[in-house]
Amino acid sequence: MKPKSLLATSFLLTGLSILVACNNEQKPAAENTSTPAQETATEQAEVHGTEIKPGEIELTTPVNKEWVTYGKSIYEMKCQSCHKLTDERLVGPGWKDVTKRREPHWIMNMITNVDMMLEKDPEAQKLLEQCLVRMPNQNLTKDESRRVLEFMRSNDGVK
Amino acid sequence: MKPSYFKTSMVLIMASACLLYMQSCKPKTAESAATGDASKSYVAPGKYDEFYNIVSGGFNGQVSVYGIPSGRLFRIIPVFSQSPESGYGFSEETKPMLNTSHGFVPWDDQHHIALSETKGEHDGRWAFANANNTPRLARIDLTNFRTAEILEIPNSAGNHASPFITENSEYVVAATRFSVPLDDQNGDVPINSYKENFKGSISFVSVDPKSGEMNIAFQIRTPGVNFDLSRAGKGKSHGWFFFSCYNSEKANTLLEVNASQRDKDFVMAVNWKKAEEYLKAGKAKKQSVKYAHNVYDEKTHTATSTMRNEVLVLDPADCPDMLYLIPCPKSPHGTDVDPTGEYIVASGKLAASIPVFSYAKIQKAIADKAFDGEYDGIPVIKYEAALHGEVAKPGLGPLHTEFDGKGNGYTSMFVSSEIVKWRISDLQVLDRVPTYYSIGHLSIPGGPTAKPHGKYMIAYNKITKDRYLPTGPELTQSAQLYDISGEKMKLLLDFPTTGEPHYAEAIPASMLMDKQRKIYKIEENAHPYASKGEGMTKVERKGNQVHVWMTAIRSHLTPDNIEGVKLGDEVYFHVTNLEQDWDVPHGFAIKGANNAEILIMPGETQTLKWVADRVGIFPFYCTDFCSALHQEMSGYLRVSPVNSNVALLFSTGTNKPAVSGTDAAGATEKAPGTK
Numbered sequence: 001m002k003p004k005s006l007l008a009t010s011f012l013l014t015g016l017s018i019l020v021a022c023n024n025e026q027k028p029a030a031e032n033t034s035t036p037a038q039e040t041a042t043e044q045a046e047v048h049g050t051e052i053k054p055g056e057i058e059l060t061t062p063v064n065k066e067w068v069t070y071g072k073s074i075y076e077m078k079c080q081s082c083h084k085l086t087d088e089r090l091v092g093p094g095w096k097d098v099t100k101r102r103e104p105h106w107i108m109n110m111i112t113n114v115d116m117m118l119e120k121d122p123e124a125q126k127l128l129e130q131c132l133v134r135m136p137n138q139n140l141t142k143d144e145s146r147r148v149l150e151f152m153r154s155n156d157g158v159k
Numbered sequence: 160m161k162p163s164y165f166k167t168s169m170v171l172i173m174a175s176a177c178l179l180y181m182q183s184c185k186p187k188t189a190e191s192a193a194t195g196d197a198s199k200s201y202v203a204p205g206k207y208d209e210f211y212n213i214v215s216g217g218f219n220g221q222v223s224v225y226g227i228p229s230g231r232l233f234r235i236i237p238v239f240s241q242s243p244e245s246g247y248g249f250s251e252e253t254k255p256m257l258n259t260s261h262g263f264v265p266w267d268d269q270h271h272i273a274l275s276e277t278k279g280e281h282d283g284r285w286a287f288a289n290a291n292n293t294p295r296l297a298r299i300d301l302t303n304f305r306t307a308e309i310l311e312i313p314n315s316a317g318n319h320a321s322p323f324i325t326e327n328s329e330y331v332v333a334a335t336r337f338s339v340p341l342d343d344q345n346g347d348v349p350i351n352s353y354k355e356n357f358k359g360s361i362s363f364v365s366v367d368p369k370s371g372e373m374n375i376a377f378q379i380r381t382p383g384v385n386f387d388l389s390r391a392g393k394g395k396s397h398g399w400f401f402f403s404c405y406n407s408e409k410a411n412t413l414l415e416v417n418a419s420q421r422d423k424d425f426v427m428a429v430n431w432k433k434a435e436e437y438l439k440a441g442k443a444k445k446q447s448v449k450y451a452h453n454v455y456d457e458k459t460h461t462a463t464s465t466m467r468n469e470v471l472v473l474d475p476a477d478c479p480d481m482l483y484l485i486p487c488p489k490s491p492h493g494t495d496v497d498p499t500g501e502y503i504v505a506s507g508k509l510a511a512s513i514p515v516f517s518y519a520k521i522q523k524a525i526a527d528k529a530f531d532g533e534y535d536g537i538p539v540i541k542y543e544a545a546l547h548g549e550v551a552k553p554g555l556g557p558l559h560t561e562f563d564g565k566g567n568g569y570t571s572m573f574v575s576s577e578i579v580k581w582r583i584s585d586l587q588v589l590d591r592v593p594t595y596y597s598i599g600h601l602s603i604p605g606g607p608t609a610k611p612h613g614k615y616m617i618a619y620n621k622i623t624k625d626r627y628l629p630t631g632p633e634l635t636q637s638a639q640l641y642d643i644s645g646e647k648m649k650l651l652l653d654f655p656t657t658g659e660p661h662y663a664e665a666i667p668a669s670m671l672m673d674k675q676r677k678i679y680k681i682e683e684n685a686h687p688y689a690s691k692g693e694g695m696t697k698v699e700r701k702g703n704q705v706h707v708w709m710t711a712i713r714s715h716l717t718p719d720n721i722e723g724v725k726l727g728d729e730v731y732f733h734v735t736n737l738e739q740d741w742d743v744p745h746g747f748a749i750k751g752a753n754n755a756e757i758l759i760m761p762g763e764t765q766t767l768k769w770v771a772d773r774v775g776i777f778p779f780y781c782t783d784f785c786s787a788l789h790q791e792m793s794g795y796l797r798v799s800p801v802n803s804n805v806a807l808l809f810s811t812g813t814n815k816p817a818v819s820g821t822d823a824a825g826a827t828e829k830a831p832g833t834k
Contacts, residue, residue, distance in 0.1 A: 136743065
């Protein structure tokens with residue numbers, strides 16, 4: 001049987017040579033297949049906002065009334081389904097005193113960069129373990145999230 | 160034989176064979192070609208295909224989207240048929256898309272695709288699709304792969320020679336396969352009065368350059384032949400359109416025999432620039448007809464259907480120099496124009512050769528009046544005067560020709576199950592490959608444009624026989640992918656297809672993938688029943704109609720407890736998906752629905768109508784797995800008897816204290832048949 005299997009091997013080798021030879025003419029196809037599958041998961045970039053750094057957000061008193069009103073309208077459209085204004089948890093935590101528990105940049109990153117936060121931030125990860133639902137990216141801009149923050153401050157009693 | 164000796168000699172033989180192959184790289188016999196080449200069609204997990212392939216669905220009435228070279232199926236776009244999976248044609252918002260002058264038509268037969276063009280090249284904006292059975296044209300928006308518009312075609316039956324497109328998408332055409340009495344005539348005539356009463360019709364549908372909206376600019380009345388396929392001229396022949404026609408015998412029975420009598424039928428050349436002049440000069444007559452125009456609005460997430468009552472018709476008798484006929488052997492099928500616009504290839508299904516006509520020669524013949532009489536008053540150009548030459552003995556049953564932009568044509572051969580590659584300049588056959596089996600259309604990415612993208616060719620086969628695991632009497636349809644980058648065509652892959660694909664067009668992925676819509680902005684939602692936030696949810700009664708303003712977000716529906724609905728009520732669930740993230744649709748289904756589910760994209764509102772057919776509790780739930788708590792995304796609707804005094808109540812997350820058995824109202828209003 002040995003010659004037979006040898007024969008098969010030789011044919012296989014021939015086939016491979018042809019493959020290689022042909023593939024050399026076809027660069028794009030070769031590139032398609034060369035990257036290991038494991039690497040691909042991280043290549044599919046998530047769309048984040050720009051990360052907001054500690055200290056970047058300046059809070060002023062009194063609160064900006066216009067921002068509070070606009071922030072409230074965003075809350076009613078995009079946040080209210082999951083967050084109450086009391087301390088009661090619905091799908092996500094209630095917002096009462098959130099501005100006392102969290103830094104401004106943390107809150108805004110949670111709104112605009114939720115994928116990054118759930119990947120890196122231990123506090124955000126703890127919340128996911130409690131709530132079991134990834135907070136949806138509700139597609140707010142940085143400016144919009146700043147107005148939501150102002151509404152949160154107002155909700156927490158800042159005048 | 161000693162093994163070691165054998166080994167050495169075999170290795171030597173194989174090594175030299177390898178060398179030979181490496182130099183030539185042409186291991187081409189029919190057998191080796193049929194082995195495929197997985198490495199060239201393999202797209203690794205997580206990697207993208209090079210092309211989107213937009214493929215007609217044939218008798219499923221839809222359009223499907225595959226990746227090339229992998230052959231992977233991405234989407235089936237609902238177009239002319241209802242789709243219970245998405246709710247298209249079932250939801251209140253999408254039902255008007257399938258409205259026609261015949262009423263609601265939930266199915267059709269979709270044959271050909273035309274991608275929009277600018278300057279003869281793909282521009283990646285829209286895909287047009289024809290409905291063959293109840294003549295219609297559809298426009299699909301390539302930023303969301305959804306049907307944006309459907310236009311019915313009057314004076315037509317069997318919209319087969321459609322939706323072929325001009326080089327700047329000025330017009331998409333629709334030419335009738337069946338000639339019939341015109342819509343404003345008394346159609347109650349003996350069928351054998353065909354020659355007298357049946358007329359053909361070609362519609363030129365204009366495409367708004369900005370919005371894409373379609374409008375029948377004019378129709379051309381033609382002799383009562385059958386139109387089969389067509390292509391627009393391009394480059395030097397821009398301004399002309401070429402249609403193949405058969406049944407110039409005007410037979411009305413046993414066409415198989417009676418429409419194959421004449422030695423030659425025709426290619427009809429239409430000078431549409433001339434037609435435009437006649438239109439401007441007021442030569443067109445208004446004809447009273449009835450046809451539907453359906454448009455989907457992305458802001459209201461709702462389609463509207465408008466009935467139109469008039470078309471402008473040009474009669475060739477009033478419009479000299481607008482139409483010419485070119486004799487073409489034996490019932491021509493495909494009529495294809497090469498990338499330069501100079502050569503028109505017409506394939507006589509029953510002919511032994513493929514005639515290739517020359518645009519320059521056609522123009523000269525017209526100038527010289529090299530005519531061979533008239534057919535129904537239309538000048539017939541002398542065959543030889545229009546002919547560039549014939550491809551001799553190409554194979555049996557030539558149907559369609561595509562081009563690679565390198566001076567070659569590729570013609571599908573239905574009867575002999577093969578594709579033949581030939582050179583346009585000297586009409587020499589260069590190569591042939593088998594297809595498995597009975598190929599219909601074939602497609603090269605960009606093949607019908609002025610600049611083919613080339614590289615691949617896809618065959619759409621009618622018969623699969625032994626190619627796949629058998630599945631009872633009905634077998635899958637099949638496509639085959641070929642590498643055409645070299646001198647020889649090479650089979651790479653078989654892949655099964657859905658429906659029965661006819662024509663398809665492929666476009667580079669880079670032209671579409673970066674402009675895909677991800678969500679609908681909730682702020683821009685102008686649906687009259689949208690709930691833009693949970694605070695806007697409510698339930699209202701209007702007579703026996705109950706309207707539910709409902710929201711969906713991971714992972715609950717609001718309201719999820721609804722009471723006070725009565726037997727026989729029509730309940731309209733207007734569900735708004737509050738998500739604003741990509742790839743998070745929610746679904747909505749309720750027990751006993753006589754229609755379908757609805758799938759709601761982020762930021763969208765869709766409505767499912769449901770009739771309370773019995774008293775009881777009806778659960779509803781999200782059908783699209785959305786989060787870890789997807790199974791919890793559900794609710795209950797209570798139906799009470801007609802004379803019940805249960806109040807209209809709705810809530811989410813506000814449980815009232817539990818009552819044992821039925822509550823007070825329910826106790827007095829027990830359903831019939833309960834104890």
